[in-house]
Amino acid sequence: MSYVVMDLEWNQSNTRYRAERNGVRLSGEIVEIGAVRVDDNLEILDRYCEFVKPECYQKMNGKRLVAI
Numbered sequence: 001m002s003y004v005v006m007d008l009e010w011n012q013s014n015t016r017y018r019a020e021r022n023g024v025r026l027s028g029e030i031v032e033i034g035a036v037r038v039d040d041n042l043e044i045l046d047r048y049c050e051f052v053k054p055e056c057y058q059k060m061n062g063k064r065l066v067a068i
Helices: none
Strands: 002-012 019-021 024-026 028-039 044-051
Touching: none
Parallel strands: none
Antiparallel strands: 002 028, 019 024, 028 044
């Protein structure tokens, strides 16, 4: 059996104001998609990485958030 682990990288506004797109207020936008496929022993079988061109938050936010 194999498993896919995904990671999404987001860009957010530098200010408290959110972008609006087609009537929807956006708090963030995906800028990179990453994934690996691993086996039962967590050995990497395949990788995927794709950068996505931001449309709403085109300037990258310099703040780094750390998730715990």
